[in-house]
Amino acid sequence: MLRKTCTRCDKRSFSSDASNRWICPYCQKDLTHVLAEPSEMRCRRWPLRVFKLIRSRNS
Numbered sequence: 124m125l126r127k128t129c130t131r132c133d134k135r136s137f138s139s140d141a142s143n144r145w146i147c148p149y150c151q152k153d154l155t156h157v158l159a160e161p162s163e164m165r166c167r168r169w170p171l172r173v174f175k176l177i178r179s180r181n182s
């Protein structure tokens with residue numbers, strides 16, 4: 124999932140695809156050219172998972 128923060132109303136919207144047109148669901152501003160960031164939920168889980176995988180392989 125990707126996340127964009129609206130430059131007008133400052134609310135966050137989520138999408139799995141940043142290549143499509145991205146309209147703020149709250150104020151309808153066009154956010155297509157705003158930089159998308161990875162969603163926090165997965166961003167925090169992934170590095171830990173990968174780290175554990177590497178550890179279990181080495182030991």
Ligand SMILES: [Zn+2]
Binds near residue numbers: 129130131150152
């Ligand atoms: Zn907005």
